[in-house]
Amino acid sequence: MDDLEAARAALAGARSIVVMTGAGISAESGIPTFRDAMTGLWSRFRPEDLATEEAFRRDPRAVWDWYAWRRERVEGVAPNPGHRAIARLEALAAARGAPFLLVTQNVDGLHQAAGSARLVELHGNIRRVKCLDAGHPAARWAPDEHPPRCAACGSWLRPDVVWFGEMLPEGAFESAAAAAADCGVFLCVGTSGLVEPAASLPRVALRAGARVIEVNAEPTPLTAHASWSLPGKAGEILPALVAE
Numbered sequence: 001m002d003d004l005e006a007a008r009a010a011l012a013g014a015r016s017i018v019v020m021t022g023a024g025i026s027a028e029s030g031i032p033t034f035r036d037a038m039t040g041l042w043s044r045f046r047p048e049d050l051a052t053e054e055a056f057r058r059d060p061r062a063v064w065d066w067y068a069w070r071r072e073r074v075e076g077v078a079p080n081p082g083h084r085a086i087a088r089l090e091a092l093a094a095a096r097g098a099p100f101l102l103v104t105q106n107v108d109g110l111h112q113a114a115g116s117a118r119l120v121e122l123h124g125n126i127r128r129v130k131c132l133d134a135g136h137p138a139a140r141w142a143p144d145e146h147p148p149r150c151a152a153c154g155s156w157l158r159p160d161v162v163w164f165g166e167m168l169p170e171g172a173f174e175s176a177a178a179a180a181a182d183c184g185v186f187l188c189v190g191t192s193g194l195v196e197p198a199a200s201l202p203r204v205a206l207r208a209g210a211r212v213i214e215v216n217a218e219p220t221p222l223t224a225h226a227s228w229s230l231p232g233k234a235g236e237i238l239p240a241l242v243a244e
């Protein structure tokens with residue numbers, strides 16, 4: 001039995017499943033990853049210049065415009081076969097009564113668009129906007145302001161994503177960690193495993209005795225510890241891994 005076969009059998013019979021995804025799963029939908037040398041968003045921009053509250057306070061226009069550009073890009077793309085395979089995995093798990101949780105670091109909403117329902121967004125969602133001071137959600141804003149102001153309190157609007165140095169959404173990490181500590185199989189897809197605390201989740205699963213499957217185009221710090229490492233593109237491997 002090769003690794004794909006063995007991993008497929010483990011997934012099909014798992015008593016419970018946690019899937020964690022990163023930017024790699026959306027790469028084949030046309031969304032640049034963060035750290036890939038040639039195409040990563042931050043090969044052109046330094047993250048510390050854009051994805052922190054300090055950066056936003058220093059240059060609110062540049063940060064707002066960068067996220068506006070990315071939001072537009074996200075709204076113009078569709079889920080790929082990798083996203084759809086994960087939604088199918090959730091349906092198959094539900095059909096046999098196995099608990100399932102998808103934990104995504106992505107802010108693009110493509111898992112929901114593919115039909116995933118049981119999911120936790122660790123780093124927020126770029127399609128939502130809230131105000132900087134009070135977190136008031138905003139559904140519309142003045143398009144000619146960069147950034148616009150909150151209608152409720154007048155503070156700047158910002159994307160509802162988690163920047164470096166910020167806490168994750170309340171309860172998000174706790175739900176993900178509890179599921180990781182109690183799963184039979186943990187499937188980790190398209191993440192470099194460099195950003196904490198998300199990167200700790202496969203380690204939590206391994207310590208609890210779960211089988212860990214990694215799908216990634218490149219080796220990561222997890223690769224040597226995974227039960228099965230499946231190198232390649234998520235959009236090609238996941239449909240084969242989740243074949244009925």
Ligand code: BJW
Pocket residue numbers: 021022023024025027028033034035036040051105106107123161162163164165166167168189190191192193194195196197215216217218219220232233234235
């Ligand atoms: C493919 C593919 C294909 C390509 N198929 N694969 C412990 C130790 C050290 C530091 C810390 C620590 N704990 C916390 C920190 C600080 C910090 C941190 O982790 N820093 C590191 C850089 C070291 N963490 C935080 O600040 C977090 N908050 C926190 O811990 O709060 C508690 C706290 C608060 C205050 C003080 C102290 C503690 C928050 C982290 C927020 C991360 N936010 C971002 C931006 C979101 C908004 C936005 O979109 O702009 O989230 S950063 C960015 O990285 C984004 C991603 O979700 C995240 C992870 O990236 P990901 O998904 O792994 O993407 P890449 O590009 O890195 O990797 C892509 C992978 O795909 C590659 O492996 C490719 O090979 C692969 N691939 N194509 C399959 N087709």
